[in-house]
Amino acid sequence: MHIRREHPDDFDAIHEVVTAAFGRSGRQPDHGPQVAALVRTIRADDCYRPAMAFVAMDGPEIVGHTMVDGCWVRSASGDRSIVMLSPLAVKPSHQGRGIGTALVAAAVAAADLGGEPLVVLEGSPKYYGARGFEPAGAHGLTLPLPGWAPVEAAQVRLLATYDRADARLRGEVIYPAPFADLD
Ligand SMILES: CC(C)(COP(=O)(O)OP(=O)(O)OC[C@H]1O[C@@H](n2cnc3c(N)ncnc32)[C@H](O)[C@@H]1OP(=O)(O)O)[C@@H](O)C(=O)NCCC(=O)NCCS
Numbered sequence: 698m699h700i701r702r703e704h705p706d707d708f709d710a711i712h713e714v715v716t717a718a719f720g721r722s723g724r725q726p727d728h729g730p731q732v733a734a735l736v737r738t739i740r741a742d743d744c745y746r747p748a749m750a751f752v753a754m755d756g757p758e759i760v761g762h763t764m765v766d767g768c769w770v771r772s773a774s775g776d777r778s779i780v781m782l783s784p785l786a787v788k789p790s791h792q793g794r795g796i797g798t799a800l801v802a803a804a805v806a807a808a809d810l811g812g813e814p815l816v817v818l819e820g821s822p823k824y825y826g827a828r829g830f831e832p833a834g835a836h837g838l839t840l841p842l843p844g845w846a847p848v849e850a851a852q853v854r855l856l857a858t859y860d861r862a863d864a865r866l867r868g869e870v871i872y873p874a875p876f877a878d879l880d
Pocket of ligand 1: 718719784785786787788791792793794795796797798799819820821823824827
């Protein structure tokens with residue numbers, strides 16, 4: 698398995714992986730088509746960061762995908778751009794083998810290399826907490842979580858250039874347009 702940046706030739710295969718990963722499982726409804734469409738909408742929006750969008754390869758096959766997207770923190774000093782990690786998807790047949798962990802590491806490393814101070818996301822505190830993320834609230838950040846999500850789902854990973862004295866890094870996270878209609 699190896700990780701590399703996504704390329705336009707990959708987009709249809711990524712669509713399939715994301716659709717399958719977010720498909721119906723147990724009592725979870727099928728979010729696959731919605732999240733796969735979100736990935737395409739992100740690429741058509743200013744929030745797209747192609748240098749921070751990755752695929753996981755098993756030989757010639759794409760088995761995982763993640764991307765880091767531009768967003769903002771709104772504080773009394775105005776809006777400051779930051780980044781968010783979303784979505785993260787691993788093909789069901791390949792889950793539980795460390796691929797999600799490797800994709801998160803690649804995305805975080807790219808954001809760090811790009812000089813980003815932090816990465817926010819919505820997700821399981823257990824999963825992301827074991828991968829260097831912390832509760833966003835502890836660092837003065839609130840995320841526009843859906844009504845059903847617990848507050849702990851708001852997570853942040855602080856990076857090398859993070860400055861805790863910078864008040865512009867505390868406030869309300871504003872998602873970019875592609876996320877506006879999601880629930
Ligand atoms: C969540 C997901 C990306 C993890 O990818 P993966 O390659 O299976 O993850 P890894 O093999 O690196 O890590 C496995 C760990 O993830 C845990 N895990 C898997 N799915 C999880 C979930 N939905 N919530 C919390 N933990 C989960 C496993 O229990 C295992 O835990 P451990 O590290 O304590 O042993 C993958 O299961 C997936 O695509 N799920 C559907 C889409 C989704 O929920 N994406 C995340 C949205 S924030």
